Amino acid sequence: MPLYEYQCDTHGHRFEARHGMREQPVQSCPECGAPVHRVIHPVGIVFKGSGFYATDSRKSGATSEPAEGKSESPGEPKPESKSEPATEKAG
Numbered sequence: 001m002p003l004y005e006y007q008c009d010t011h012g013h014r015f016e017a018r019h020g021m022r023e024q025p026v027q028s029c030p031e032c033g034a035p036v037h038r039v040i041h042p043v044g045i046v047f048k049g050s051g052f053y054a055t056d057s058r059k060s061g062a063t064s065e066p067a068e069g070k071s072e073s074p075g076e077p078k079p080e081s082k083s084e085p086a087t088e089k090a091g
Ligand SMILES: [Zn+2]
Pocket: 008, 009, 010, 011, 012, 013, 029, 030, 031, 032, 033, 034
């Protein structure tokens, strides 16, 4: 069942009611009995404020290895160039 949000016209009481679409909507505030109106949420959610940004879904770490050669991550510069011998594990 969908969840509806109502707001009291007189005192601004907000409450939620769960009922079917064909059922009678809530018409009176359960707290004070005043007439209520349904709060309609706008379609589409808009994220306001800082700190939120959309990220493209990019997979890091492919699960399936390529057919030929070895896959190297192109965009990963090392902060320091250490001189360490290239050791390879032979599984
Ligand atoms: Zn009320």
